[in-house]
Amino acid sequence: MRASHSISNAQGAVDVKIENPTSVLTESDDTDTDRHSRNPQTVPLKPQTVHIEVLGDEKVGKTSLICSLVSRHFNERVPPTLLNVQIPAEESDEDVVISITDTSSTKPVVQRVTDATKRSDAILLVYDLTRLETFHRVQRWLELIAKQKPVAVVLVANKADLCGSIQKSHSSYANQMRHIFNKYEFVVATVECSTKVFAEVARAFYLAQKAVLYPREPLYNSKERKIQPKCVKAIRRVFRLYNRAGNGIMTREELNDYQQDCFGVRLLPEELDTLVEYLSHTISSGVTQDSRGLYFEGFLHLWKLFIDRNRPESCWQVLRSLGYSNNLILEIPSGRITVPTHEENQTAKLSVSATEYLTRLFSQFDVDRDGYLSDHELADIFSIVDDPQPPWLCQSNQTLLFEKTLVQGKDAISLKTWLACWLAVAQENPQHVLKVLFYLGYDDKEAPAIEYTKRFTKHGSPMVRCFLVGGTRSDRLRFLQPLVCKQSTTLSPEKVSSESNPADANDPERLSPDVKTDTFAELETAAVLQAVNEIDTERDGKKYLLISEVKAQFDSMAFEEIEKRADIICFLYNPMIKDAAMRISDIDTVLDSSIARQYIMVRPDNATDDEWRNTLLRSEHSSQKYRWQPFDPANPEDTYRKLVRNAQQTRPISSSSWSRPIASLIAVGVITTVGLLMYRRPGAMEVWLAKLSPAITELLLRTHLYKPTLKFDKNR
Template identity: 30%
Template sequence: MALAGGSVGHSSSSGGRTSVRVVVAGDRGTGKSSLIAAAAAESFPENVPPVLPPTRLPADFFTDRVPVTLIDTSSSLESRVKLNEELKRADAVVLTYACDQPLTLSRLSSHWLYELRRLEVKVPIIVVGCKLDLRDEHNQMSLEQVMSPIMQKFREIETCIECSAATLIQVPEAFYYAQKAVLHPTSPLFDQENQCLKDRCARALRRIFVLCDHDMDGALNDSELNEFQVKCFNAPLQPAEIVGVKRVVQEKIPAGVNELGLTLTGFLFLHALFIEKSRIETTWAVLRKFGYDDDLKLMDDFLPVPSKRVPDQSVELTSEAVEFLNGVFRLFDSDNDGALEPAELDELFCTAPESPWDEAPYKDAVERTARGDISLNAFLSQWALMTALDPRISLANLVYIGYGGDPASALHITRRRSVDRKKQRSERNVFQCFVFGPKSAGKSSLLNLLLGRPFSKINSTNGERYAANVVDKLGGSKKTLILREIPEDGVKKLLSKKEFLAACDVAVFVYDGSDEKSWKRSKELLLDVARHGEDSGFGVPSLLIVAKDDLDPNPVAIQDSVKISQKIGIVPPIPLSMKSSDSSDIFSRIIKAAEHPHLSIPETETGRNRKQYRQLVNQSLILVSIGAAVTIVGLAAYRAYAASRSNSS
């Protein structure tokens, strides 16, 4: 009975691991090889070689049924390189000292533990005192007295134990704790210093609680507790056991139980108690059953993200997922003001490992009020952006916040952009536009304009940035537009990737219409991108935007830009003033270009010559085919004529 602290099922508690590699290290003569040999043979070995070969404990040696491979090591100077290599490959490290040699114990903190830090070996460490049978009876100290100061200094130490290979005292336990530390690690779940659950662990358990609270009354009643127990441990709870669980919780934390059952506070307290009582495998069994990996994120098996897609296909949310998000927004908009405040948004994501929008590229990508509120359009735009950039993260967060449908029904793969061009129409709901241009041309201002932000002279950014919003079309339909600002100094590197433009629906080239140099650089970028599109097969509709239209135009820039647009076959440059209040029409024009992907694709001189050459080749092949067909028809007619002559004679 897990909730009351009994045995735990092990079918799903290993987190998908198929083996555990434990490296045994320590000073010479501390009993490393004897410890390994005694564990493998379950008897004390008489003659042990200086260093044993890798030793594999069978799968059924421990109850988790995950085989453990023990790696013996030498601490000699000439073996240092090999030792370091083994330590870096370890899943766990057993550090040994000899109970009859106090110097080997002090060497742990003066040498070995610092060495592991230097090598950046970030795995559980089990400290094992060997030769317990040889300890001086007149110099007895408790293990807690000896190890407590060391464990305070080196938090990476998971467990300490003393054993004797000669008498087989606690020999298997040494490696059981090592395996347990790998399969059921403490560090992701529990803050040892503050003696509390870590935030990500508490969030995962909160989600599990919400999923099990079927009647949504904020407490697990007896039936829900029993169902939870059966799901996680394949064993029901007896009525007396449920009473016992509640009594334990209520004695320690009264708010953990109310008249309806076990509250979230009580649920979290129970798991903290399991971990404090060295029953961490119980909490891990629960987390594994609900799909969590060692990082407390959902495992891939629980996230059926579409994988069979080509570069010029994108991923969008289905109407079912969008409908769910509309409902979630209304649910968490507690004051019904049509916007989610930062606190309401935090509450929405309280069952996710963290809020996914606190870091780039999402943090500043949608429209927000001065106090950080987010509207429904901005909320849905943020999800559309996340789905386009990282479908797996998007699907995971949908599941974290309670998406109850089949996860496979939440995402949709769009038609290929190359097919859209042939059909002269795109059916996508989300379009991604790459924004190119020289520094200070107005790229950042264009992104801010999409987000409804007032014009500011200080807008330039140094890195890549995204902006997303819903654009209203004529006729009342809506599309989501994602603008991706491409830094000028990063274009060359991006163009070195063949599939760079595959995710792009429209390319926009912004330049300062009052600055001839700005136009010349934008023209260079336009032609470079056009050539890349022709070479890679991912040519995209392109638009020229003359920013800062409120300034005096440069005649050379204006005339040359019109000439270039005519020459390469795209629409004339679009004038735009970021200060103007009616400038949002630019986004409708971008959407229109994306919806008709066969138009405004720039064609360079090289590309035009290549196209004409292909047409000539195709015409030649057609003529050859016609000639061959005529020859075949003529030959067939001659044979028919010859056959008739033969028959008549």
Template identity: 30%
Template sequence: MSRDFSAGTAVSRHWSTVRVVVVGDPATGKSSLIAAAATDTFPEIVPPVLPPTVLPADYYPDGIPVTIIDTQYSLEGKVKIEEELLRADAVVLTYACDQPDTLVNLQIFWLPEIRRLKVNKPVIVVGCMLDLRDEHFPINLERMMGPVMQQFKEIETCIECSAANLIEVAEVFYYAQKAVLHPTAPLFDQESQTLKPRCIRALKRIFVLCDRDRDSALNDSELNQFQVKCFNAPLHPNETEDVKRVVRDNLPKGVNHLGLTLDGFLYLHSLFIAKGRLETTWTVLREFGYNDDLVLPKENIPVPSEMAPDQSVELTSEAVDFLKGIFSLFDSNKDGYLQEFELDELFSTAPESPWDEDPYKDSMERSELGGVNLSGFLSQWALMTLLDPPQSLAYLSYLGYTGDLAKAIRVTRKRSLDFKKQHTDRNVFQCYVFGPKNAGKSALLTSFIGRPFQDNYHLSSNQCYTVNTVDQLQGIKKTLILHEIQERDVKEFLSSKDSLAACDVAIFLYDSSDEYSLTRASKLLTKVARKGEDSGYGVPCLLIAAKNDLNIYPMAIKDSEMVCQVMKISAPIRISVKEEHMSNVFQKIVTTAQQCHLSVPESKHARNNKRYRQLVNSSIFFASVGAAVAIVAMVAYRAYTYRKTNSTR
């Protein structure tokens, strides 16, 4: 039997085999279908259930073998079928063309059962024994299955076949394999007959990368380079003209005097998919690194595999320069800000904007009109790089970065080593913000990104961050990340051994008008100091007296200064966010982070241990001196005795 399938294509990951499970009512032709596909002959006698059957790698062009699992429905075998369905890569669901009730049973039992089991794999509906259908009662398959496919989106395609006449038998498992290796769902919306948004974004990025002269069109040379890269075969000039003619005839704006436009590029892929040539679009996507979810897999991003807990990741100057160029490119009106529509366009070649969700949603400074300046833009990238290096590198790629991703980031030196050297070369510092409820933590974070003061703050996330640049002496800029930690979460947070490893400096806010607030802040400071000593990740700390515009309680200044003296940290910093009296608090935080060996607190436990070690060392010293004196005395006595004995002789 001859088989005519499309040329083989690359697949998104290594498949040792595609596992297809065949289910359906009894006597619907499951076993005969499998046997006919495997042998190219119709078996006169088949057992009730076939053992696993393998179609070899060279059976279909993709070069991946297909393992077919036959099943037989019974009450006793129900559990076995469920297990097989959950292990399937694709499901072939059969009905008998000469038994209408088996088709009805697909809708009332089998498809709901597959959905109940949450199989979430493509389903190929197959009508078997086409040769037995009464020719006086023809059925329009498309009209009959259309409503069913609308109800059950997991159905990839429907096909009818005849094992007896070897009609469309091999095609059944080809479609099943194809649904796994080249799935429709990520690319195309069957209901609207349009490309899905994420597919459009991926293809737009590919178009931009191939448009080397940046004129928003693929000329003949660029089209040919694209063809060679994806399909390893050049386009002949007449083929290039044929492609452009097809696009021009159906979508005039798809081609202009410069070449194929983005609209034309997208139209071609819609055409491929509509004609069932999904492997063409998938070949393109996979050549440019996309997986089945149409993202660049994080496991393929070259991030450092081994990092100490107290190391962090920063963008290199090369990556920062690229981002500056991107900012300038998308700042269409050159006002120094990226408005929301400009940010949307900037991220239009990525699966979605990475900054629409926590923890990035409200973390950077914006203008009154919502625009983001260059400083805020780069700060946000610094935050994403610190928290999620693979995501940061992936989005650099989505934006068109073509350099070596491994050279786009650098791993900082260990903070423990910075401490010993009493110097750090970090450009990005993370500050943990502790304090009791209503101490003013949220007000401090929002003031850092230029938001106006509010009387009440409502946290939208437990992972609350703000980030901005801080000007230092001689025009040097550092990036500071404030990470608010709620008082109720401190115990759980500190339960991890490495909880303070990523912290460059910790600050402790209290309400200046509330004596109890200072007491609670002091206890938090003590807990963090003790945790730092126990874990080996001691961090410099600052005490901040917030709400300094309120009436402070009588002993507030003396009490807070006493806390700092006892803990051996810098004097309290007094601020009022409401009245914008900030005492250069952010510069002081950065300076403290840079002077990492200073302002590291000592807990009472540490002081007791220190006194104990001093006492032990003193005891050892005096014991050593005493022993030395005794030895000297003994030697002197022996010498004296020896001389006396000799003189008497």
């Protein structure tokens, strides 16, 4: 308890004054800090054990320093080296175990440094104020530490009671100390102490402990004198979480909510006045003109003040209360990104609450109020996410095409495209949607973000899922392009070559060179192409249509994917590809017949008008199995509407959804038959039951409707 008490006193020695503007956003006193830190739910991510190693020249007082900390009195006779000293967590104000290791001066210096950097989190490097040569050798120790794994180092000037501050008057001493701090970033603090009179001994160990529990390096770049980019991202997320109005201004009430949640106390009105007044003079762009709130620049400046005044623990208390680790990685509770339980015949969709939240987010970041989000505005939204790209651009094996609009010569997306893209990702990867929404600040405790609905109900899902089968990659692109390029020039064709390799003419995955665009180079290498947009069905209102291509290399997984997830299958027929009709027929025969179909003929890349006209005539008069509907890129809306309407009329029902009712009917029939048999011929029941297969026998026994009086072998 003594060691614990001394460390607590050292923490209280940190300069915290009410006139200091940074203290306004800290705890009212150190007891609040300790109480908050001991709450494992509030600070779950800091280290549980702190390993401190004591290094230095011979006879500088390393062992005496440890003994003085533990016993709180000075002893002239101490052992040459102490064994490892453990301070239990219950005796530490930070609720962590403190492990202190003494080092023997008989071992080589290099070995001592190597061992210390491997097993310690922080090092106390001790020198003797009465022997200036020990201070001159400090730089040698630091050079050896820098060559190993740099750990936090606290310089401890021992025996201050014998010389006071005489040595500090030497200009060489001050210059060397300044040089050390500038050269070695891992040197975090220096302290003068006396083991004899117990002056600042506990503070030396507290500073080492603090450097481990509240590291400065992840927060601040000392050389450039600015906050680290990852820390800025975390601070921006904190600001956005508490700026609940979403207007980019943290009001005084929101600032007080932040203070209450992270530090457990609210600010007095006069304290808020002091804070805002200080910021308005220091960084005027960080405070509103009426002084009623802070912009992000002002909020960021507060964090910089904490770090500059050596109070990183206040920053870490906020970060850890929100789930950030020492590497500034947000640890998301698994329950917050767990997909709800659902049946195989259900599909994911955004809940009403999540849709409303995303709509508000769109309006909040549509700064110019033009009804569109520019690339810059999109980047601003996702600047607080670990991957700053929108979630529909993060799918490694898929490329999602969506409608873009040229606004003042730059690409932008509308609200309907914004929601369509989110819904498309929810269909493919609902867990990723939950993760991104958590970063953005969606509160799933009030309402879940993802819901599951029956896919075969007409009005259950807002999304119609279509799988595109057949044709070449360029055929499929020509079919997808009008869905997403009504107002965009992103995929407009650009003739770059009229030559093609005849050997590749029948390759169904070949991208014809004469339909390439400025983005086609990326699309050639995309594993799977998808396109999504809103479709006005006129009769049933607006639905989202998500079309996914299926490559020619079919396998069992592709068939399973289609049968499980397809609302409708669209077959693309290119009459210029050899055996294209036969290939489509083979696929069509194997797929579940309950899934709706639509058969589309696409115009080949190199077909002339006459050739295309003759092809259409032959198709109309032929007795083929399929009636191919020609696709008109100039009027594609009718084709897309038919896809949505046909999918809604015939929704697939998975095998599990119909097998359960049938199995139930069979079970009811068997049980009824058994009941009648028991009633009419009770003596013959056991004999008949013994002849049943083991599976049926087990089923009857589990119903508890019949208990046999005769023993029989179930395995017969």
